[in-house]
Amino acid sequence: MLVDKIIKFENNYAEIQANVIEKTYGKIFYDKNNPFSYDSNHALINENTDYDSAIKDMVNFYESIAITPRVYTFTKNISAVGQYLETQGFNKSIEEICFFVQKNKIIIDIPKTIDFKRLKQIDETVYELFQSDSDQGEWGYKALIKSIDKEHFYLFGGYVDNNLVCIASIYKQNDISRINDVFTKKDKRGNGYGSQLINFITDFNDKNLKTISYLYANNHDAIKIYKKAGYEEINAIIRGCYWLE
Structure with missing residues (x-):
């Protein structure tokens, strides 16, 4: 489905504007030269993974380069990753993204x-x-x-x-x-x-x-x-x- 393709695209879009570290639980995107770009400095954590170890590894990395630990999720429904991050004291901002597809x-x-x-x-x-x-x-x-x-x-x-x-x-x-x-x-x-x-x-x-x-x-x-x-x-x-x- 097109929506699934867009979600996959968005989850990986930061690869063109940031450095990428591949992890067993997902990806870490970062650019120390552009610390105020959230799109360049966030992690992708897969739904079916060990959340505790993923969060610990991700937080340690961003703190080591003096950048706020941040995770993006793109989903059709409520994110299990996001729900778990909330229980761990993470702040959140949730929005329905206004994406437009050129149908014609x-x-x-x-x-x-x-x-x-x-x-x-x-x-x-x-x-x-x-x-x-x-x-x-x-x-x-x-x-x-x-x-x-x-x-x-x-x-x-x-x-x-x-x-x-x-x-x-x-x-x-x-x-x-x-x-x-x-x-x-x-x-x-x-x-x-x-x-x-x-x-x-x-x-x-x-x-x-x-x-x-x-x-x-x-x-x-x-x-x-x-x-x-x-x-x-x-x-x-x-x-x-x-x-x-």
């Missing part, structure tokens, strides 16, 4: 006013793009630095008069891909760049990757664009974030 590949009717190219390196222009919005933070920029050289990861930039105004990435695994880092420079928003960006990604995926694509969104304006491009919301996935103070 639709090109939005809008004039093309920007040029796109694949970015093979992260330079000062990308940093300036992220710095235009304080809500994004430096952690997103650092995550891209870690991701750029990974196989099946594609980062694209949109340019107006040779100036970078927007970016988006797509990461492919088998027959499914995740769109991320969809970002328009703050003072350039409202010009239709987001719609053109999604059009470009849709066309690139259709011609080159030929995958089912999905993304996460919680911004009302962005969601309207995604729906125009044929994305439909799925509400079957719950993300749990558990951390130890």
Whole structure:
């Protein structure tokens, strides 16, 4: 099922932006250079494992590098791992993730006013793009630095008069891909760049990757664009974030 594929994808997505330690109980993702990125610094603990030894090992590791011990869970129902973490004093944040799947590949009717190219390196222009919005933070920029050289990861930039105004990435695994880092420079928003960006990604995926694509969104304006491009919301996935103070 598609939902199961997305859950598997999400459980392993951090591999493109973090170091990975394979464990018998799951995985540890970490990046000491990007400590404020929770997506880069968390553990995956499998449902059928020795929770006590897994938690002890995971906590010891993160504390040894001065990073808050954290576990992510992606499930269709209540997570057994999450329930056990609660009994061990972990804080929790539970939410139904707003994932959108492109069920129909639709090109939005809008004039093309920007040029796109694949970015093979992260330079000062990308940093300036992220710095235009304080809500994004430096952690997103650092995550891209870690991701750029990974196989099946594609980062694209949109340019107006040779100036970078927007970016988006797509990461492919088998027959499914995740769109991320969809970002328009703050003072350039409202010009239709987001719609053109999604059009470009849709066309690139259709011609080159030929995958089912999905993304996460919680911004009302962005969601309207995604729906125009044929994305439909799925509400079957719950993300749990558990951390130890």
